[in-house]
Amino acid sequence: MDAEKILASLSTATDETEFYAPMPAGYRPGKTKYVIVFGTVMSGLGKGIFSSTLAKCLKDKGLTVAPIKLEGYLNVDSGTLNPYRHGEVFVLDDGMETDMDLGTYERMLDQNLSRLNFATSGQIFTRVLEKERKGSYLGRDVQMIPHVTGEVKIKLRELAVATDADVVFVEVGGTVGDVENTYYIEAVRELAFEEGPDSCCFVALTYIINPAMLGEQKSKAAQLGIRGLLAAGIQPHIIACRGREPVTRKVREKLAIYSNVPVERMFSMHDCESIYLIPDMIRGAGLDEAVLKILNIETRVHPEADLGARKTWSEFVGRIRSARKHVRIGVMGKYTSVRDSYASIIHALEHAGTATDAHVEIEWVDTTDLTDERAEQELGGLHGIIVPGGFGVRGAEGKIAAIRYAREHQVPYLGLCYGFQMAVIEYARHVCGLADANSTEIDPDTPHPVVDILPEQKQIEGLGGNMRLGGRDVLIKPGTLAAKLFNNAPEVRLRFRHRYEVDPKYINILEKGGLVFSGKAPDYPIMQILELPPSVHPYFVGTQAHPEFQSRPLRPQPMFLGLVKAALERAERLAGKPAGAAVESSPAPTLA
Ligand code: GLN
Numbered sequence: 001m002d003a004e005k006i007l008a009s010l011s012t013a014t015d016e017t018e019f020y021a022p023m024p025a026g027y028r029p030g031k032t033k034y035v036i037v038f039g040t041v042m043s044g045l046g047k048g049i050f051s052s053t054l055a056k057c058l059k060d061k062g063l064t065v066a067p068i069k070l071e072g073y074l075n076v077d078s079g080t081l082n083p084y085r086h087g088e089v090f091v092l093d094d095g096m097e098t099d100m101d102l103g104t105y106e107r108m109l110d111q112n113l114s115r116l117n118f119a120t121s122g123q124i125f126t127r128v129l130e131k132e133r134k135g136s137y138l139g140r141d142v143q144m145i146p147h148v149t150g151e152v153k154i155k156l157r158e159l160a161v162a163t164d165a166d167v168v169f170v171e172v173g174g175t176v177g178d179v180e181n182t183y184y185i186e187a188v189r190e191l192a193f194e195e196g197p198d199s200c201c202f203v204a205l206t207y208i209i210n211p212a213m214l215g216e217q218k219s220k221a222a223q224l225g226i227r228g229l230l231a232a233g234i235q236p237h238i239i240a241c242r243g244r245e246p247v248t249r250k251v252r253e254k255l256a257i258y259s260n261v262p263v264e265r266m267f268s269m270h271d272c273e274s275i276y277l278i279p280d281m282i283r284g285a286g287l288d289e290a291v292l293k294i295l296n297i298e299t300r301v302h303p304e305a306d307l308g309a310r311k312t313w314s315e316f317v318g319r320i321r322s323a324r325k326h327v328r329i330g331v332m333g334k335y336t337s338v339r340d341s342y343a344s345i346i347h348a349l350e351h352a353g354t355a356t357d358a359h360v361e362i363e364w365v366d367t368t369d370l371t372d373e374r375a376e377q378e379l380g381g382l383h384g385i386i387v388p389g390g391f392g393v394r395g396a397e398g399k400i401a402a403i404r405y406a407r408e409h410q411v412p413y414l415g416l417c418y419g420f421q422m423a424v425i426e427y428a429r430h431v432c433g434l435a436d437a438n439s440t441e442i443d444p445d446t447p448h449p450v451v452d453i454l455p456e457q458k459q460i461e462g463l464g465g466n467m468r469l470g471g472r473d474v475l476i477k478p479g480t481l482a483a484k485l486f487n488n489a490p491e492v493r494l495r496f497r498h499r500y501e502v503d504p505k506y507i508n509i510l511e512k513g514g515l516v517f518s519g520k521a522p523d524y525p526i527m528q529i530l531e532l533p534p535s536v537h538p539y540f541v542g543t544q545a546h547p548e549f550q551s552r553p554l555r556p557q558p559m560f561l562g563l564v565k566a567a568l569e570r571a572e573r574l575a576g577k578p579a580g581a582a583v584e585s586s587p588a589p590t591l592a
Contacts, residue, residue, distance in 0.1 A: 020146035021194055024158045032160035033295040034200045036170040036188045038234070040225025041207040043175050045242045048101035050205055050269060052108035053278040055169040057288040059109055060279075060309035062302030066165035067105045068117050068156065069098075071173045072180030076122035079467075087340030091497045091549055092118075095470025100343050101171070103549065107347060110552045116159045121180060124151050144183055145190075152187035153194075166300055176204075176228040189233045198296040204229055204236040204259075205269070208243035208251055217243065219251045223258045236261055237294050238287065240269045265290055276317050276553065283310075316354065316554055325358040327567040330382040332367045332402045332419075333390070345388055345416070348551035352564040355556045360564060367398025375405035383574070384412040384539075384567030387419030389497070389546060396442050400426045407532070407540060412566035414559060415542030417498055420530060421451045423542040424502055424510065432513035434506075441500050450510070452503045467499050472521060474528045474545070480518035481531045481541065485558040492519075494528065494545035501544060502527040519543065539566030 037051045048069070055065045075081065078089050079097035087100040096115040106113055128151050132142050140147075160168050170188060174181040192200040206222040222241065229236060239261050241247040247268035256263045267285045272278065282288055292298045329349060333342060346362065353360035363382060370378060379385065385406045387399045399419070403426040406413035415423040421439055428437035428450045436443075439451035471493050476483050478490075486492050502510075502517075504525040511517065514536065519529025532540035541559055551557035 018146070020150045021153060021190075022150065024154060024161050026161045027157050028161075029195065030199070032157075032165050033167050033198070033297060034156065034170055034188070034191065034195070035167055035203060035291060035295075036172065036200060037203045037205060038172050038176050038185070038229060038236075039174065039205050040176045040229060041209075041221045045205050045207055046275075047171055047205055048104045049108075049275050049278065050240060051169050051171045052101075052105045053275070054203075054282055054288065054291065055105070055167070056108045057279055057282050058167055058291065059111075060306050060313075061288070061292075062305035063166040063297070063300055064164060065109065065167050065169060066117065066159050066163040067109070067113070067169040067171065068119060068159055069101050069105075069171045069173060070152070070181070070184045071099060071118070071120040072178060072184070073120055073173075074122045074125070074180075075120055076126060077118075077120065083341035088343050089497070090344065091469060091495050091546060093471035093493075093495060097469065097497070100340060103344050103347075106549075107552055110554060116155075116162050119152070119155050124148060124155065127151050145186060148183055149187035149190055152184060153191050156188075156191065166297060167295070176225060176232070182232070185229075185232045185234060192234075198294070201238065201291050201294040202229075202234050202236045203238045203240060203291075205240045205242060206255075208241050208247050210244055217245070217248055217251045219254045219258075222255055226255070226259045230259070237265060238290055239266045240287070241267065243268070243270050246270050274317075274320065276313075276320060279313060280317075312554065319354050319357070323353065323357050323359045325356070325568055325571070326361065327353075327358055327383045327564060327571050328361045328363055328381060329384040329386060329563070329567060330363045330365050330379060330402075331386045331388060332365050332370070332395075332399050333388055342388060344546075344548040344551070345386065348548040348557055348560040349564065351551045351553055351556035352560040354553070355561060356564050356568060358564060358568055365402070367395040367402060370395075370398030370401050372401050372404060375401050379405050379411070382411060383571045384414070384563050386414050386416065386563070387422055388548075389417040389419070391418070391441075393442050396422065396439075400429075404430060407537060410538055410570075412539035412563050412570060413537075413541065414539075414563040415530075416548060417496075417544060417546055420542035420544045421500060421502070423530060423540075424450050424515070424527075427510060427513065427515050428506065431515075432509050434509070439500055448506070450503055450506045451500050453500055454503065468496050468501075471495050472528075472545075474519040475522050476529070477516070477518045477520075480516060481534065481539075481562070482518035482529045485541075485562045487558075491522070494519075494543065494547060495549045496545050498544060538569065539563060 037047060039045055039047045055067050059065045077097045078099050081089060083089060090098050090100050090103040092098060092114055093112050094114045096118060098118045102113055102118055128148055156168060172181055172184050204226055206225050208217050209221050210217045239255060252263050252266040255266055267287045272281060349360045365378060379402060385402055387403060399422045403423050425437050428434040428448060434448040436446055437448035437450045438446035440449045473491050474494050475491055476486055516531050516533060517527045518531050520527060528544045530542045539562060547557045547559045551560055
């Protein structure tokens with residue numbers, strides 16, 4: 001029986017059959033292939049970076065790719081996760097709050113994703129329970145197999161239908177052996193059986209240990225990890241070995257014996273200087289070609305597209321290498337001990353730096369104890385300042401002190417969401433004479449609630465007291481710095497995640513005081529971008545949005561680009577050099 005017939009026979013739930021694999025309407029068996037990536041041995045191998053880069057290599061060849069991350073946790077989305085423990089909450093254009101890995105996929109693929117690209121056990125179980133309540137299971141007892149696994153397969157096939165992808169890239173969260181991910185592994189095993197030969201390529205990412213006391217690579221942990229996958233009924237087609245050094249032939253041969261994977265399909269994905277070098281590592285090793293062969297889709301490749309994409313990418317990597325200039329940007333954050341909490345900001349600065357021939361050094365400043373008096377000492381050496389998104393009271397006064405310092409000392413400033421709100425507060429207090437102005441998030445009894453929750457607007461938006469989430473259009477005021485940054489586009493789309501906003505009652509006072517609101521919501525008086533005129537400050541910009549989520553390696557986000565350019569000018573002025581000259585004392589650029 002061919003795949004189509006098998007699928008047709010599986011696709012209805014009846015009393016007569018044990019099969020349960022409902023198909024989303026429009027599903028075309030055989031059109032979409034699946035690459036499924038598992039992690040073995042341990043977490044933290046960079047599974048998301050690996051999968052997204054492999055997907056990029058196929059996209060570069062002219063194929064349509066759609067990634068999906070399957071998360072084991074029971075949260076329905078990542079909105080309530082603490083960034084300190086789990087990394088930043090990444091927001092998609094459709095408002096879905098996801099794991100930070102979705103940011104990695106968007107950046108690497110230069111592709112906007114949606115809630116179809118992200119699944120959690122919370123979502124899967126919610127859908128199963130909703131169906132159960134509606135009686136959709138026709139009186140059957142609802143079980144992990146086939147109903148919960150069936151729901152996972154529906155999610156994967158829905159993505160295939162919605163994107164008409166050549167290849168869906170499935171990243172199974174966690175590590176083989178974790179209880180919460182077991183049913184995902186079972187679901188993709190079933191998927192491969194139902195879809196038939198050449199439909200799925202299983203890739204096991206593993207780790208080759210190299211204990212210092214031995215000074216030799218050992219394969220036992222990897223063997224055991226892969227054995228776990230085999231025990232679950234998955235025969236990997238490809239094994240990608242992470243490790244510090246290139247994996248030796250001896251180790252690859254040994255792993256081949258234990259895993260039934262030929263040594264040519266055993267790839268060394270050892271540490272390299274930068275994530276941007278991984279595409280070349282994958283291509284150089286022939287891993288992308290192996291996937292095409294396994295899936296039998298070599299004929300779908302467009303060789304010219306591939307050549308063009310590779311050239312553009314190698315120019316980008318070349319620019320990182322040749323960056324000569326150097327700037328120091330201070331990020332005023334609460335979670336400064338965990339870089340993952342600010343992953344998108346770090347990348348956005350990296351992209352802007354590469355575009356301006358600069359290495360951007362980030363200095364993390366915990367603002368808990370920052371005051372006006374200490375500002376010079378803490379911030380004096382910076383070429384630019386960012387106040388990122390945040391929630392709650394801690395460190396807020398320190399952030400306001402940092403913004404005051406930036407404004408009064410002509411230090412380029414970029415405020416992101418909370419950093420936009422803090423800039424409004426700072427301006428209200430110190431320029432407009434509204435003493436003790438504040439956000440009601442910080443001081444509910446402030447005499448001047450310049451930043452507040454506005455229930456009437458939330459009602460208009462239909463969100464109740466919830467966050468305003470996802471992409472929104474922003475009207476740009478002509479003739480402003482924002483207009484210049486966005487190339488005179490009358491309207492741009494930015495991504496939001498906030499509950500509080502500027503109270504329209506105060507807009508007049510703030511504008512009279514000299515603050516310019518250069519970006520607004522089209523239909524409501526929601527302030528989205530602020531700035532100071534160039535006659536007053538070289539670069540003072542804030543946005544209620546999170547532009548860091550939209551920066552891409554080859555398309556740096558304009559507000560970050562503006563900040564880095566202004567910071568470079570400051571660095572050059574401080575060094576007493578003419579604009580454009582390289583700063584000689586700068587440390588060698590790195591591919592971080
Ligand atoms: N806490 C602020 C709000 O809810 C800012 C949110 C943020 O920075 N993401 O509006």
